[in-house]
Amino acid sequence: MRIAVIGSGGREHAIVEALASEKKHEIYAFPGNGGTAASAVNISVHGDSSDELLEAVLTQQCEMAIIGPEKPLVEGLADRLREKGLTVLGPGAGAARIEGSKVWAKKFMERHHIPTAGYKAFHAFEEALEYVRSGLSYPAVIKADGLAAGKGVVIVENAREAEQSLLDIMVEKQFGAAGDMVEIEEFLKGTETSYLVFCDGDNFLPMVTSKDYKKVYDGDRGLNTGGMGTFSPSPLVDEMLENIVQETIVRKAVEGFKEEGIPFTGVLYAGLMLTEEGPKVLEFNCRFGDPETQVILPRLKTPLSEVVQAVHEKKLKTFRLEWDPRPAVCIIAASSGYPVSYQKGKPVTGLDRVKQGIVYHAGTQKKEGKIYTSGGRVLGVTALGDSLEEARTTAYREIEKVTFEGIYYRKDIGLL
Numbered sequence: 001m002r003i004a005v006i007g008s009g010g011r012e013h014a015i016v017e018a019l020a021s022e023k024k025h026e027i028y029a030f031p032g033n034g035g036t037a038a039s040a041v042n043i044s045v046h047g048d049s050s051d052e053l054l055e056a057v058l059t060q061q062c063e064m065a066i067i068g069p070e071k072p073l074v075e076g077l078a079d080r081l082r083e084k085g086l087t088v089l090g091p092g093a094g095a096a097r098i099e100g101s102k103v104w105a106k107k108f109m110e111r112h113h114i115p116t117a118g119y120k121a122f123h124a125f126e127e128a129l130e131y132v133r134s135g136l137s138y139p140a141v142i143k144a145d146g147l148a149a150g151k152g153v154v155i156v157e158n159a160r161e162a163e164q165s166l167l168d169i170m171v172e173k174q175f176g177a178a179g180d181m182v183e184i185e186e187f188l189k190g191t192e193t194s195y196l197v198f199c200d201g202d203n204f205l206p207m208v209t210s211k212d213y214k215k216v217y218d219g220d221r222g223l224n225t226g227g228m229g230t231f232s233p234s235p236l237v238d239e240m241l242e243n244i245v246q247e248t249i250v251r252k253a254v255e256g257f258k259e260e261g262i263p264f265t266g267v268l269y270a271g272l273m274l275t276e277e278g279p280k281v282l283e284f285n286c287r288f289g290d291p292e293t294q295v296i297l298p299r300l301k302t303p304l305s306e307v308v309q310a311v312h313e314k315k316l317k318t319f320r321l322e323w324d325p326r327p328a329v330c331i332i333a334a335s336s337g338y339p340v341s342y343q344k345g346k347p348v349t350g351l352d353r354v355k356q357g358i359v360y361h362a363g364t365q366k367k368e369g370k371i372y373t374s375g376g377r378v379l380g381v382t383a384l385g386d387s388l389e390e391a392r393t394t395a396y397r398e399i400e401k402v403t404f405e406g407i408y409y410r411k412d413i414g415l416l
């Protein structure tokens with residue numbers, strides 16, 4: 001089959017490799033990266049608008065599409081590809097609002113009694129300011145409504161910080177139109193975890209659990225990043241907790257989408273805070289996580305294209321996913337200075353020496369047969385092992401073989 005993979009990160013490289021392991025597809029990456037080029041044909045797209053992507057995918061006559069990033073989903077790329085007869089993994093624009101608008105997501109959770117932090121939403125800066133001045137309890141959380149590439153959430157410690165964030169988001173438009181609305185929410189205490197499921201509009205099938213590391217430095221210090229590593233399974237989510245998450249959160253969401261006439265077909269990702277009162281939703285994403293995908297897909301034994309087909313045909317009720325029982329660890333190598341400022345265009349060497357791990361490229365580019373850095377998170381190395389400890393040891397041994405100027409990775413991924 002001719003399959004399109006939309007996106008250019010480590011997540012998309014992992015999707016490409018999962019499809020390539022089936023050894024029977026022609027895979028096209030739009031636009032892909034230096035790593036996808038080995039197993040797929042990279043198709044350059046000018047910009048990332050859904051118009052451009054639609055045209056490019058149709059030009060390649062793809063029959064199936066897996067959409068990695070949120071932006072094209074929110075813009076309705078899945079609807080438009082489905083209209084053209086493609087088998088698509090990814091929700092339409094209606095259901096993708098769960099990620100595209102944090103205020104819409106909050107209202108959706110309210111309508112369907114899904115546990116989440118208390119909140120108030122504001123269209124106008126003055127009203128938000130008045131609310132802050134009327135007295136909040138701190139810390140509090142301020143979120144820009146729209147897509148802000150993971151940067152639109154601020155945890156504020158006092159009224160001065162709250163006012164400054166509102167000014168940045170709503171007046172200075174730090175995140176553009178994403179800041180036309182904000183919501184101010186209650187700070188939840190607890191441990192964070194994510195829970196991902198495949199969903200066909202009626203039924204869902206959980207993926208194996210995973211844990212990610214968002215902070216740049218060891219011991220969860222420093223700035224938030226796109227993710228510095230992951231491992232799977234997560235010891236935080238036992239069978240009992242999984243049942244609670246499925247019944248009080250995932251099932252209600254899936255039924256809610258269906259009831260509202262916007263059935264969710266794709267990957268639903270619940271970002272959760274495990275609080276003393278039970279799991280509560282921090283946010284929903286409408287796609288695979290990055291770098292969660294880099295430990296989940298290497299454990300998926302069922303051919304990914306068959307899962308996508310089953311989602312499309314609404315067959316998840318009777319479908320079974322088969323997983324490799326071995327734990328997986330993924331370590332992300334970044335360019336030093338990430339997530340603030342960093343250099344690009346550095347040659348990457350040692351990739352061919354990695355034998356027991358899988359290298360997933362993210363910010364890389366292939367030029368004249370050589371790989372160069374082109375982003376902050378450059379690549380990840382995933383290893384499987386008979387135990388978490390073994391997977392971790394292998395992943396670190398393998399990533400040490402890779403070098404580029406300024407390479408940086410956390411040393412504590414997979415340590416509990």
Ligand SMILES: Nc1ncnc2c1ncn2[C@@H]1O[C@H](COP(=O)(O)OP(=O)(O)O)[C@@H](O)[C@H]1O
Pocket residue numbers: 117141149150151152153185186187188189192271282283
């Ligand atoms: N209500 C909350 N209480 C405590 N921490 C929160 C809350 N909401 C968000 N956070 C923190 O902020 C991070 C980003 O928020 P999230 O809603 O996931 O938005 P995004 O991923 O779009 O930036 C979360 O991973 C979590 O660490």
Ligand SMILES: [Mg+2]
Pocket residue numbers: 271283
């Ligand atoms: Mg998040």
